[in-house]
Amino acid sequence: MFETLLSLLSANFPIYIPILILTSIALIIASISDIRTREVPDLLNYSLIFVAIGLRAVYSATTGEWSFLVAGLIGLGVFFSFALVLFYAGQWGGGDSKLLMGMGAMFGIDLKFNIFNNNLNAINNSFNVLNALTDSFLLNFFVNMLVAGAVYGLIWSTVLAFKNRKELLAAFFEKMREKNIKLVRMIMFAAMFILLILAVFVRDFAYSVMLLSGAIIIYLTVYLWISTKAIEKVCMIKKLPPTRLTEGDWIAEDVYFNKKYICGPKDLGIEREQIALLKRLKVKFVLVKEGIPFIPSFLFGFLLTLAFGSWWIRVIA
Structure with missing residues (x-):
């Protein structure tokens, strides 16, 4: 436990501490702000990015390890590209995207020499893409963030559902009666029926269990999807006057x-000019x-x- 944190602190890199x-x-700060206001201040996000690049630049100039600065710039660039895709796909807001960029700049990506490596013995002069990726702090952070986000989102949704259970039940059955939902249910149940028939006639027990x-899973997915829509x-669609819009x-x-x-919806977030016009x-x-405040998932x-590092790789292996 805390293998990553201990590895970082045991290394001869004082830059780790700040x-x-x-x-x-x-x-x-970002998590508290997101929960309270559903916003993350731009000042915080931009400060994180500039401080990260500044720290890396100072460290590189002092030690001559310019790969450290380059790693931060690569991390910023990679996470900027990824955040851009998620933002324009309508999955993330601007605050989430900018904070992810800040994390990329802070911890960096360097396939040749990644000082934020969970296994310091794996750092060597040879170029090993697989080891560099699997030991990358940022990759492990991203996977852990998704896992934490899934659990956190499920808990948050469950609490919301319990608090609004009467309205939710009515909305659930209303969704069930919608034409497009009925069509999806028919398709999914047809697929489920086929799998059940195959499970009966397949002789191999393992394949039968898989089917x-x-x-x-299909059965549960259908109703989970309808419940999510309800x-x-x-719980997540609010009527707001223009004066309360941000x-x-x-x-x-x-x-x-x-x-x-x-x-x-196609605007991917309302702009100040649109609010003024309203x-x-x-x-x-x-x-x-x-939406559910997602920034706590980052934390x-x-x-x-820091606690468990690349546990997910061991699970897969």
């Missing part, structure tokens, strides 16, 4: 005024999608990485 402290502080498991409708809010439905488009046109309210993933 990086770990500053990252921890930034993630704690049966697949059928159960939770989203009941830049970056996700608009759930298109807003028109005299048949002229004002804002909507106020000027005296629009009473808009539907805003208020949980970070702590999980």
